[in-house]
Amino acid sequence: MRSAVIQFPGSNCDRDLMVALESAGSRGAEVQLIWHKESRLPPGLDFVGIPGGFSFGDYLRCGAIAARSPIMRSVVEFAVRGGYVIGICNGFQILTETGLLPGTLMRNAGMRFLCRETELAVATTESAFTCNFAKGEVIRLPIAHHEGNFRTDAEIERRLDQDERVAFRYVDTPNGAQGDIAGILSSNRRVLGMMPHPERRIDPSIGGTDGARLFASIVGALASA
């Protein structure tokens, strides 16, 4: 599997995401770090990761400036052609700003930056990202964000529900997110945006391996595709 992780000024989970992708694809995993000023993704990619962090200092709105970076045009084209993309935390915010995913991430309802473990229910297994889990299974991943309060209009929420495009829901919503939504899929189910950090739970020595299962899902699904 050939992956790229996009790096913006202020990204801080880029290396972790690279390690997660490398360790999931035990054989032949090739992960490149791509600077946001590049105008083209390398050819022959299978997967693109948009990491967490505080791209451009969260100026204007979280993810707004990163979403207009030169590389993101190429990422959007990649996704539109059916490429697989994950956006984690700030990456999720960036994906909503590009329009690849609906809705927006607003300030947490309690106004606090939240940095803690959360329980998530796997809401669908119908995706490359979640096929290794059981539907309804509860997993544990950490969150670390100030703007994770997912909001969208009632019509879009209804469609997300109907098409089973909610990937993860908080068991006990920490940030006020509408419908307890922690992560959603694009209509072709190949783009996932989520606030919790799977790349921070890939080894028992750092708190758990539920995140590693997500990356193993991707590698497995893409290998058999």
Added chain:
Amino acid sequence: MRVCVKLTLKRSVLDPQGEAVKQSLHALGFTGVDGVRVGKLVEIDIAETDRDAALAQASRMCEDLLANTVIEDFSLEVS
């Protein structure tokens, strides 16, 4: 020409920041405060002498970057 862009959260969108400011104002004794909404002001100097052209450009800037039209409204003013 300078265009001032005022960005405000749509009325339908909850504003936790405004709520926090309201509570703080209440704590300071401003008990008559019924509601607070927090927005943003962006001043843009545009190399343009025609008012309508400057406003049209600023409007495109809002659509393309400055506003998230999912949750925000914008209004423009030439100063």
